[in-house]
Amino acid sequence: MVQAHYLAGLDLRGRRVVVVGGGSVAQRRIPNLVAAGADVHVIAIDPTPTVESEPAITVHQRAYAEGDLDGAWYAIACTDDPDVNAAVVAEATEARVFCVRADDGKAGTAVTPASGHHRDLQFGVLAGGDHRRSAAVRAAITAAFADGSSLTVTESVSHAPGVALVGGGPGAADLITVRGRRLLAEADVVVADRLAPVSLLDELGPQVELIDAAKVPYGRAMRQEKINEILVARAKAGKFVVRLKGGDPYVYGRGFEELQACVDAGVPVTVVPGVTSPISAPELAGIPVTHRGVAHEFVVVSGHVAPDHPDSLTDWSALARLRGTIVLMMAVKRIDAFAQALLDGGRPGATPVAFIENASRPDQRLIRADLADAARVAGEQNLIAPAIAVIGPVAGFTDADRAVPL
Ligand SMILES: C[S@@+](CC[C@H](N)C(=O)[O-])C[C@H]1O[C@@H](n2cnc3c(N)ncnc32)[C@H](O)[C@@H]1O
Incomplete structure (x- = not known):
């Protein structure tokens, strides 16, 4: 029969809690005690060092002495000396102060549950002293809350009206952030891009309105003004709108325009950063955008206009003089013009180039070339969007080929 405990929530605001011991157990418990206002x-x-430098607590750097629990409401005995821990529990019991004993849970008068929280909800799990089991159950509950589908089953959550601009990552369903996934599960309306992790849309409840804001390059597109209007109108109608985007909302994502439209209309708005493709796509193909002693800078450049286009804001001759990494986005159609501009500006023709197409998706491809033949190789290999071009010595690395896959 496992020991039965009575689960309670302690109001520790302003109340003295004494932790005897300053090692890893203390380090783990202190943040939640501080968060509870103790x-x-x-x-x-x-x-x-972490315990010693925690500004919100008082550290007495000395040995425990009887009387240290005076005035305490709660205590934790977590030194590495069992005799000291036993003495702390004895004093606590005498003073009727509940006390956790870290090295021997049954010898204390309280135990610490594996705890977690989701929004304003807190939960704790006790498994009769089986810490691995309670931690595993805690992890499962945390994952269930983070995972939209489970959350809608376990708790019906309604979010205040407003807009969340959510970066969805490069495409794989599990490269969105935990926050992004949670907000997606709480949405009344989802306005999704083509490059967003569209497989997640399958998990939306039938009551969720899904609006396709796909911007197909050189194809059908919803005008940005129309998207802004939809975000504002739905939020004003009392809905919580998730604007689900590929990568990060502020990296060639027009996220800031959408934010401004919400601000101008007085609509509450938040931004959730995302795993952005200029860094993650090379990384997923085994290419680091920086490497010590090889590339001290990486520059992300949009290829949505040609180098000689009057709207271009990029100084291509300055780019050509860099020795580090150039990451080109939206560049598939004009790769010949960009490669030529860099060659004309003096970047050597032998500079390694890597194209990463459909990063993080099942059809991800890595194509290698050098700057002089990049356009020819891209054409021959039928490179298609979405793709990232990495130009510079790091593009010559072959870590993905060498690494042992997990
Ligand atoms: C309009 S931009 C959006 C970028 C996005 N906001 C981000 O942070 O990754 C679209 C470009 O991102 C790049 N891209 C996005 N997802 C990609 C992926 N999964 N694989 C390769 N390139 C990708 C391509 O260069 C594509 O043309």
């Missing part, structure tokens, strides 16, 4: 006193001969 007046935390740590007594430890040799606290870890």
